[in-house]
Amino acid sequence: MQLLIELLRSTIMAATPVLLAALGGTYTFYSNIFNIAMEGMMLIGAFMAVLGSYLFGSWVIGLLFGLAGGILAALIFIIFAVYLKTDEFVTGIAINMLALGGTTYLLRQIFDVKGAFMSPEIVAIPTWKIPLLHDIPVLGKLISGYPFIVYVALLAALLVQFHVYKTRFGLRIRATGEDARTVDSVGVNSSSVKSISIFYSGILCGLAGVFLSLGYVNLFAENMSNGRGWIALAVIILIQGRPLGILLMSLVFGFFEGLGLTLQGTAIPSQFTQMVPYLATLVALYFYSREKQTGVEVEEVEAV
Amino acid sequence: MVNAKLNRPDIELIKISSLVKIYPPATLAVDQVDLTIKEGEIHSIIGENGAGKSTLMKALYGLIPYNSGKIYLRGKEINFGSPKEAVRAGIGMVHQEFMLIPSYTVLENVILGVEPTGYFGVLNKRKARERVEKLVEEYNLNLNLNARIEDISVAARQKVEILKLLYKDVDILILDEPTAVLTPQEIEELFSRLKRLKAMEKTIIFISHKLDEVLELSDTITVMRKGKKVTTMVNENLTKSELARAMVGREVVFTVKKDEARPGDEVLRINNLTYTDRYKQERLKGINFNIRKGEIVGLAGVEGNGQFELVNCIMGLIDDYQGEILINGVRIDNLSILERRKLMAYLPQDRKDTGSAQDLSLISNSIMTHHRINPGLTGRWEALLDPGASRELTGQIIDKFNVLIPGIDAPISSLSGGNQQKVIVGREFMLNTDFVLLDQPTRGLDVGSIEFIQKEIIRKRDSGVGILLISADLDELFNLSDRLLIIYQGRIVAEVDPAEVDKEEVGEYMLGAKGVAS
Numbered sequence: 083m084q085l086l087i088e089l090l091r092s093t094i095m096a097a098t099p100v101l102l103a104a105l106g107g108t109y110t111f112y113s114n115i116f117n118i119a120m121e122g123m124m125l126i127g128a129f130m131a132v133l134g135s136y137l138f139g140s141w142v143i144g145l146l147f148g149l150a151g152g153i154l155a156a157l158i159f160i161i162f163a164v165y166l167k168t169d170e171f172v173t174g175i176a177i178n179m180l181a182l183g184g185t186t187y188l189l190r191q192i193f194d195v196k197g198a199f200m201s202p203e204i205v206a207i208p209t210w211k212i213p214l215l216h217d218i219p220v221l222g223k224l225i226s227g228y229p230f231i232v233y234v235a236l237l238a239a240l241l242v243q244f245h246v247y248k249t250r251f252g253l254r255i256r257a258t259g260e261d262a263r264t265v266d267s268v269g270v271n272s273s274s275v276k277s278i279s280i281f282y283s284g285i286l287c288g289l290a291g292v293f294l295s296l297g298y299v300n301l302f303a304e305n306m307s308n309g310r311g312w313i314a315l316a317v318i319i320l321i322q323g324r325p326l327g328i329l330l331m332s333l334v335f336g337f338f339e340g341l342g343l344t345l346q347g348t349a350i351p352s353q354f355t356q357m358v359p360y361l362a363t364l365v366a367l368y369f370y371s372r373e374k375q376t377g378v379e380v381e382e383v384e385a386v
Numbered sequence: 387m388v389n390a391k392l393n394r395p396d397i398e399l400i401k402i403s404s405l406v407k408i409y410p411p412a413t414l415a416v417d418q419v420d421l422t423i424k425e426g427e428i429h430s431i432i433g434e435n436g437a438g439k440s441t442l443m444k445a446l447y448g449l450i451p452y453n454s455g456k457i458y459l460r461g462k463e464i465n466f467g468s469p470k471e472a473v474r475a476g477i478g479m480v481h482q483e484f485m486l487i488p489s490y491t492v493l494e495n496v497i498l499g500v501e502p503t504g505y506f507g508v509l510n511k512r513k514a515r516e517r518v519e520k521l522v523e524e525y526n527l528n529l530n531l532n533a534r535i536e537d538i539s540v541a542a543r544q545k546v547e548i549l550k551l552l553y554k555d556v557d558i559l560i561l562d563e564p565t566a567v568l569t570p571q572e573i574e575e576l577f578s579r580l581k582r583l584k585a586m587e588k589t590i591i592f593i594s595h596k597l598d599e600v601l602e603l604s605d606t607i608t609v610m611r612k613g614k615k616v617t618t619m620v621n622e623n624l625t626k627s628e629l630a631r632a633m634v635g636r637e638v639v640f641t642v643k644k645d646e647a648r649p650g651d652e653v654l655r656i657n658n659l660t661y662t663d664r665y666k667q668e669r670l671k672g673i674n675f676n677i678r679k680g681e682i683v684g685l686a687g688v689e690g691n692g693q694f695e696l697v698n699c700i701m702g703l704i705d706d707y708q709g710e711i712l713i714n715g716v717r718i719d720n721l722s723i724l725e726r727r728k729l730m731a732y733l734p735q736d737r738k739d740t741g742s743a744q745d746l747s748l749i750s751n752s753i754m755t756h757h758r759i760n761p762g763l764t765g766r767w768e769a770l771l772d773p774g775a776s777r778e779l780t781g782q783i784i785d786k787f788n789v790l791i792p793g794i795d796a797p798i799s800s801l802s803g804g805n806q807q808k809v810i811v812g813r814e815f816m817l818n819t820d821f822v823l824l825d826q827p828t829r830g831l832d833v834g835s836i837e838f839i840q841k842e843i844i845r846k847r848d849s850g851v852g853i854l855l856i857s858a859d860l861d862e863l864f865n866l867s868d869r870l871l872i873i874y875q876g877r878i879v880a881e882v883d884p885a886e887v888d889k890e891e892v893g894e895y896m897l898g899a900k901g902v903a904s
Contacts, residue, residue: 249508250501257487257498267485268499268550269470 087223089340097336098235099290103314104328105242106286109279111323114259118174119159120287121311122181126151127291129185132204132302141205145292152288160277186304198303207297229297243325255279316363320370338362397425399589405455407441415441417613428584430592430600433610434832439593443560447479448472478551479560484543488536492529492546496553521552541572560591569688570893577603597626609633634833642840647868649678653821653852659709661695669695671876677852684867685856688896692876693856697825702726728759731814735826741810744799751798752780752813783812804835822853860889874898
């Protein structure tokens with residue numbers, strides 16, 4: 083029982099950064115921007131969060147720093163990809179490399195360490211004990227006491243769903259993704275819509291980074307985003323952007339990452355256990371695309 | 387004929403004075419044009435391609451800046467920086483290319499950009515629906531607001547474009563060649579709708595180069611030629627030839643003269659051609675017909691009823707069809723595209739992508755296909771082309787087909803549409819095959835080029851070549867065809883003699899109202 087609860091808790095913890103990044107990527111998915119920079123946005127966010135928290139001794143400042151980091155990366159993306167019209171793929175790669183190289187460099191310059199920076203002076207994100215529920219034996223353990231960003235992420239999934247499908251901005255963002263010229267023709271500036279969508283993805287990826295370095299663990303390590311931005315991208319493409327589906331897929335990914343961590347206690351070499359979530363993603367992709375293909379055929383036949 | 391007198395005093399709604407638009411570096415597109423549009427009228431602007439009618443309207447609409455001149459709306463000078471400002475002032479334009487989001491519903495497309503919202507930008511679709519429904523009813527538009535754009539017809543999409551403008555309270559509508567994409571029945575419907583709009587006190591500016599339409603619809607007609615306004619006339623007792631003379635500057639033959647066809651041996655035969663695409667949709671269903679040497683067989687049909695697939699099957703771009711295609715009695719089903727090209731000339735409908743390579747020179751474009759199958763173009767080694775022979779062939783095409791060019795090494799994109807098409811027609815006709823496949827040979831060309839190309843097609847026929855002519859232009863099909871086939875949903879539903887039927891009847895076949903076994 084204890085083990086199961088631990089596994090479910092680690093599932094939710096591991097799912098959170100992927101979920102946040104993928105929700106950010108949802109905006110760029112709908113505005114038809116190939117946003118592979120989520121990895122970099124997250125990493126910059128994670129580094130800045132540790133920097134802010136350590137320097138000022140406050141998780142609030144850490145949070146703000148982290149968000150600012152994500153936004154900074156988003157602004158670079160906007161300037162190049164939207165206004166200078168550089169290739170989105172190349173721009174994204176550049177941001178990711180800049181993020182990896184830049185944070186590693188600054189880690190050594192500012193903190194004078196290699197690999198990872200840990201300190202008791204890094205103030206972590208506070209956890210939230212849900213009143214009343216927290217004291218219920220199993221349930222309380224399961225749903226209470228996470229860093230508060232976990233709850234923010236769950237709420238964000240609902241909000242993004244609502245934002246994209248029920249609001250004016252949502253209507254415009256999806257239209258922009260489908261045909262930007264038409265959007266321009268009705269007097270809406272499609273470049274602004276795209277910029278805003280990248281901006282939102284920057285904020286959410288930054289938040290994912292904050293959670294990584296101040297919630298999931300309490301340190302900054304080189305390349306600590308460790309492919310989660312890519313996993314988020316895979317999730318978005320897999321789910322075709324529906325936020326609630328993304329929530330589900332992130333949990334699946336989180337489960338396998340948690341499983342991988344749990345298996346580390348066993349005799350299986352850690353290199354293999356670390357592969358588990360990524361293998362699971364591949365398997366999911368395989369089944370999903372097979373499902374989709376047969377699904378399409380059935381639909382077409384019915385249409386005749 | 388609509389010649390209803392305006393029941394209002396003639397109020398000058400829009401006044402354009404001495405407008406000049408120069409496209410850099412030095413193309414005078416609109417030259418000192420004065421134009422007055424009166425309130426509540428249907429005012430047509432006609433002219434050949436490149437006459438400046440669309441440019442003039444784009445300048446009015448704020449899509450492009452103009453160099454000099456003034457525009458007044460209700461006596462006040464205006465100069466819109468963007469279409470958005472024009473729409474706010476009550477002027478809306480429906481472009482030839484529709485601006486609609488395919489996956490969105492009619493309602494969503496109508497409100498995009500001017501969405502009614504409640505708190506936090508939440509869409510208020512109910513409020514939007516009420517207003518849009520009222521407009522649909524008021525103007526008798528007959529649209530399902532919940533239908534997705536990708537599922538509705540071109541004519542319905544056009545209605546959505548008009549609805550979009552009505553929703554924005556526009557009272558001056560500019561329509562840029564709206565009938566180009568419609569069937570005869572749909573054109574009738576559009577005209578009665580425009581007349582209704584006029585009755586509801588809207589002013590309509592109608593751009594066209596089709597004389598019959600303009601005569602049927604307009605109160606006033608302005609003719610433009612080469613950037614200048616030729617004349618503005620009230621549509622009373624005007625004749626088609628008067629208009630045409632004003633438009634082209636010379637007498638025009640509308641019906642290219644042709645003698646009785648003298649069909650010879652069979653050149654093309656299609657037996658039971660059936661094609662199912664990869665989405666398991668049956669696009670062609672048991673097509674049977676033949677073409678003999680020395681005749682033009684026209685194929686009429688609303689776009690998307692299998693013409694595209696039929697062309698691709700004949701050309702070999704689709705090779706997984708069932709049935710037989712024979713040329714001169716020999717099956718070609720297993721031949722490659724190149725081998726088929728030795729047997730047939732092909733004019734693709736899309737001039738810019740399939741018909742030519744826009745960035746390449748006139749020479750390169752002239753020798754395409756020839757370079758693979760004409761031994762005269764290669765020297766001693768087959769892999770090397772003979773530049774001298776290439777130039778010579780290009781020169782022949784230019785002479786024979788009257789192509790106006792800036793220079794033989796210029797890219798083909800520097801030629802006007804009509805001249806580009808002449809190059810492509812010339813290239814294909816010079817292949818000297820017994821069978822020619824023409825897919826929309828004159829679409830989007832000016833009256834002069836159309837006349838020239840149609841004459842060449844008839845001359846080709848008279849030289850004993852069998853021609854399959856696919857066209858969306860019923861006038862063209864009636865002018866040129868010796869026999870007319872009508873395709874509907876992948877089936878040939880009728881074969882008629884164009885001398886014995888009228889357009890309405892063909893139109894009914896095209897829409898499936900007639901001739902389909904249920």
